[in-house]
Amino acid sequence: MAPRRRPYTTAALGAALLLLALVPVLNGLPDTHALHVSDFIVSIVGKWICYAILALAIDIAWGYAGILSLGHGAFFALGGYAMGMHLMRRIGDRGVYGHPVLPDFMVFLGYPELPWYWLGFDNFPFAMAMALLVPGALAGLVGWLAFRSRITGVYFSIITQAMTYALMLAFFRNDMGFGGNNGFTDFKDLLGVPLNTRAARAGLFYAALVSLALCLLICAYVVKSKLGRVLVAVRDAESRVRFLGYNVTSYKLFVFVLSAMISGLAGALYVPLVGIINPGEFSPGNSIEAVIWVAVGGRGTLGGALLGAFSVNAVKTWLTSFAPDFWPFVLGGLFVAVTLFLPKGLVGLLRRRGG
Amino acid sequence: MKVLLALLLVLAAALPARAQDAFLANLPRLGAGFGEQAAAAEELGAAGDPRALPVLQALSDGRLLRRADGSLLIQSVPGQAVEAVSGTAADPAGAETVRINNRVRAALRVALGRLQIVANDPEARLTAVQGVLRSRSASDIPILETALARETVPRIRAQIELALAASRLAADNPDVKRAAIAGLAANGSDTARSILLESRAANPALSDEIAAAVASIDRTLALRRAAETLFQGLSLGSVLLLAALGLAVTFGVMGVINMAHGEFVMLGAYTTFLVQQACRDIPWLLPWSLPLSVPAAFLVAAAVGAIMERGLIRHLYGRPLETLLMTFGVGMMIQQAVRIAFGAQNREVLSPSWMQGTLTLPGGVMVTQNRLWIIVFGIAVLLLVMAAIRFTRFGLEMRAVVQNRRIAATMGIRTGRVDALTFAFGSGIAGMAGVALSQIDNVSPNLGTGYIVDSFMVVVFGGVGSLAGTLVGAFTLGIVNKVLEPYAGAVLAKVAVLVGIMLFIQRRPKGLFALKGRAADS
Numbered sequence: 007m008a009p010r011r012r013p014y015t016t017a018a019l020g021a022a023l024l025l026l027a028l029v030p031v032l033n034g035l036p037d038t039h040a041l042h043v044s045d046f047i048v049s050i051v052g053k054w055i056c057y058a059i060l061a062l063a064i065d066i067a068w069g070y071a072g073i074l075s076l077g078h079g080a081f082f083a084l085g086g087y088a089m090g091m092h093l094m095r096r097i098g099d100r101g102v103y104g105h106p107v108l109p110d111f112m113v114f115l116g117y118p119e120l121p122w123y124w125l126g127f128d129n130f131p132f133a134m135a136m137a138l139l140v141p142g143a144l145a146g147l148v149g150w151l152a153f154r155s156r157i158t159g160v161y162f163s164i165i166t167q168a169m170t171y172a173l174m175l176a177f178f179r180n181d182m183g184f185g186g187n188n189g190f191t192d193f194k195d196l197l198g199v200p201l202n203t204r205a206a207r208a209g210l211f212y213a214a215l216v217s218l219a220l221c222l223l224i225c226a227y228v229v230k231s232k233l234g235r236v237l238v239a240v241r242d243a244e245s246r247v248r249f250l251g252y253n254v255t256s257y258k259l260f261v262f263v264l265s266a267m268i269s270g271l272a273g274a275l276y277v278p279l280v281g282i283i284n285p286g287e288f289s290p291g292n293s294i295e296a297v298i299w300v301a302v303g304g305r306g307t308l309g310g311a312l313l314g315a316f317s318v319n320a321v322k323t324w325l326t327s328f329a330p331d332f333w334p335f336v337l338g339g340l341f342v343a344v345t346l347f348l349p350k351g352l353v354g355l356l357r358r359r360g361g
Numbered sequence: 362m363k364v365l366l367a368l369l370l371v372l373a374a375a376l377p378a379r380a381q382d383a384f385l386a387n388l389p390r391l392g393a394g395f396g397e398q399a400a401a402a403e404e405l406g407a408a409g410d411p412r413a414l415p416v417l418q419a420l421s422d423g424r425l426l427r428r429a430d431g432s433l434l435i436q437s438v439p440g441q442a443v444e445a446v447s448g449t450a451a452d453p454a455g456a457e458t459v460r461i462n463n464r465v466r467a468a469l470r471v472a473l474g475r476l477q478i479v480a481n482d483p484e485a486r487l488t489a490v491q492g493v494l495r496s497r498s499a500s501d502i503p504i505l506e507t508a509l510a511r512e513t514v515p516r517i518r519a520q521i522e523l524a525l526a527a528s529r530l531a532a533d534n535p536d537v538k539r540a541a542i543a544g545l546a547a548n549g550s551d552t553a554r555s556i557l558l559e560s561r562a563a564n565p566a567l568s569d570e571i572a573a574a575v576a577s578i579d580r581t582l583a584l585r586r587a588a589e590t591l592f593q594g595l596s597l598g599s600v601l602l603l604a605a606l607g608l609a610v611t612f613g614v615m616g617v618i619n620m621a622h623g624e625f626v627m628l629g630a631y632t633t634f635l636v637q638q639a640c641r642d643i644p645w646l647l648p649w650s651l652p653l654s655v656p657a658a659f660l661v662a663a664a665v666g667a668i669m670e671r672g673l674i675r676h677l678y679g680r681p682l683e684t685l686l687m688t689f690g691v692g693m694m695i696q697q698a699v700r701i702a703f704g705a706q707n708r709e710v711l712s713p714s715w716m717q718g719t720l721t722l723p724g725g726v727m728v729t730q731n732r733l734w735i736i737v738f739g740i741a742v743l744l745l746v747m748a749a750i751r752f753t754r755f756g757l758e759m760r761a762v763v764q765n766r767r768i769a770a771t772m773g774i775r776t777g778r779v780d781a782l783t784f785a786f787g788s789g790i791a792g793m794a795g796v797a798l799s800q801i802d803n804v805s806p807n808l809g810t811g812y813i814v815d816s817f818m819v820v821v822f823g824g825v826g827s828l829a830g831t832l833v834g835a836f837t838l839g840i841v842n843k844v845l846e847p848y849a850g851a852v853l854a855k856v857a858v859l860v861g862i863m864l865f866i867q868r869r870p871k872g873l874f875a876l877k878g879r880a881a882d883s
Contacts, residue, residue: 074682151863160618160681164817165863171814172859175852290814294689301686334697341690345683346676 623809629795
């Protein structure tokens with residue numbers, strides 16, 4: 007199953023990332039310049055890069071190890087919430103109520119003091135660590151419970167969907183201490199740089215791009231290692247690998263936790279770019295939409311995940327700008343068309359063309 | 362014999378005659394001085410004679426007239442009046458209005474309040490009893506007894522008995538008080554409990570009896586609450602059962618993950634709405650639009666299901682993850698199509714009159730009729746599904762294909778046709794669930810999404826491929842949800858149930874009713 011080495015694939019990926027790196031540079035050109043791109047394009051492409059990281063995370067679990075999680079949106083959102091908590095703490099006394107410590111929604115809801123689980127989030131490295139560790143820990147727990155009792159295939163998908171659904175319900179509650187319905191917004195600055203400036207946007211864009219490149223390298227290293235071979239074997243014949251003496255549970259757990267942490271990173275990069283995080287990010291529909299990016303691009307290939315995330319979201323942005331009612335038909339149609347006609351996604355199509 | 366009869370007749374005539382006597386004796390005093398008026402109003406109020414009501418009302422409104430000879434008239438509109446004694450029409454010319462002062466007004470207010478207990482309008486009687494219940498004085502005992510003897514409406518009788526016991530508790534005689542405490546304990550309502558608690562301070566000698574009575578009421582109330590929680594759990598369980606039954610067929614029997622299942626439920630609810638719209642112009646048909654919707658919703662959802670199976674799912678057998686994604690996409694498109702066709706706002710589906718209102722079961726347990734019907738409907742659909750699988754030709758072929766597809770084909774069963782019919786059958790059941798849900802939930806395009814996760818949980822919990830497991834799973838989840846709700850709130854109860862299921866399948870990965878033997882391998 008492992009694809010033969012195709013040197014030009016790596017070259018194309020590198021070229022694409024370099025091309026993306028040009029976007030903020032072009033944004034810095036004077037408005038009248040022919041190659042100038044708007045602020046909107048910078049933030050939207052930045053968003054797509056975060057989605058691409060999420061797609062990568064789903065791909066190493068689903069495409070390589072055969073673990074279809076319908077709850078990766080939860081890991082993404084948890085990473086986002088960790089970053090959101092940091093941004094809320096950094097607002098300080100600049101909120102509407104001017105409270106030195108408590109975020110606005112806590113003053114509004116009458117919290118006497120900061121809940122214990124908010125402590126430490128004013129520290130950026132701590133918040134970033136939490137953005138990775140909390141999704142990782144949740145994935146570790148759910149994965150351990152599930153893989154240990156050999157819950158596989160669709161059962162695992164349904165369990166993870168229930169997980170993100172339960173988290174969505176929980177985060178909608180005001181007394182959870184995460185802002186309820188409205189989530190977090192009105193962020194001021196990150197690492198001393200005021201958000202919503204051209205410099206901050208460019209910084210976040212490059213942070214996301216560098217993260218994407220790093221994740222790509224990590225994933226490529228994992229899938230090419232012996233570990234990656236075992237994962238592919240688990241995907242194709244789980245029982246056989248078990249009988250050969252491999253501890254399948256640990257392999258699956260490793261890749262699932264790694265995947266959740268990458269998703270958390272994507273969420274943490276996403277929140278300052280879009281300026282808001284709310285419980286809607288946990289909705290099961292979001293997770294399944296991310297799965298379809300990978301399916302469209304071509305699962306089981308890292309480039310396919312990126313291609314899918316960028317192409318589906320580009321079409322979505324383009325289409326929803328003038329025919330938002332039509333988008334669910336296109337997305338639903340993609341689900342049907344890809345599963346029926348393009349099981350290997352766009353990458354499979356390109357390869358067939360390429361011979 | 363004749364003497365006896367005569368005696369009985371005299372007695373029978375004498376009883377109301379005495380009451381009339383009090384009425385007739387007090388009537389002229391209403392035209393006398395203020396002190397006489399107040400005393401007469403008080404006595405008339407205590408006597409509980411309904412005929413006094415219009416006279417006292419007229420006096421209070423300033424419509425009572427007095428002729429020169431002292432006889433009284435009730436004026437309805439200026440220039441028209443009736444005799445206060447007989448009610449026959451009379452000429453008000455020359456009569457003057459009877460005046461009252463504040464003292465009389467106060468006496469009248471009390472008397473009228475009491476007399477309402479014997480009024481003709483049941484709502485007025487109920488209000489009056491509740492007023493008496495609030496005042497709770499021993500002087501109310503006679504009128505409450507009179508009213509209880511006359512009352513025929515059970516709801517009001519219960520209130521009068523409660524008020525009577527409360528008034529007796531305020532009496533001086535300890536024996537009467539004890540009887541009252543026993544009566545309140547037997548009543549077993551929240552009101553009786555608070556009456557008893559309030560009376561504790563005034564009756565230190567009876568504190569043991571009162572404490573025992575309160576404890577007995579607490580037991581009754583706890584039982585009633587438990588029964589009501591159980592009912593709510595059963596009702597939620599039957600909703601889950603209806604939503605999950607179709608899944609138990611498509612997922613459990615066929616192994617097809619249908620993420621568009623919720624959309625089939627939603628299609629059923631919209632079919633109900635359309636049938637109701639069609640029946641709107643035919644008045645005699647309107648109450649029956651809901652029963653008519655059941656087969657209609659089944660057919661609509663089954664047709665969509667059959668098309669989906671033949672057109673799409675058929676090509677993905679043996680690839681469950683792809684089936685899952687594909688059906689999710691189809692669900693998305695169905696939902697959006699409905700949103701465009703009907704709009705995103707909620708559509709109203711009316712309940713027929715025979716499904717509205719609440720029912721009080723013995724022991725004071727209140728149940729809403731429509732929830733009761735949904736429980737009945739859920740069980741009926743389950744039995745129907747079981748019968749269809751067990752006793753029909755189609756059921757036999759379906760079981761054969763599930764057990765061994767190739768041998769079934771060799772035996773001449775057209776397996777493709779059975780697949781399509783089975784999927785259509787499961788989808789049709791989802792449509793019928795939509796009819797039930799239209800009665801308790803908003804009919805909107807995303808009606809189904811709220812139930813899909815729960816229904817999958819029911820099927821996984823109960824054991825895939827087992828209808829009995831679906832039944833037990835649905836009712837267990839429904840009841841556990843409702844039992845947890847008062848402690849944890851609706852949302853956390855749901856979260857707790859989801860976590861509980863994840864832990865449960867640690868112990869029983871194949872669900873509560875796991876298939877055994879050869880069928881379990883596949």
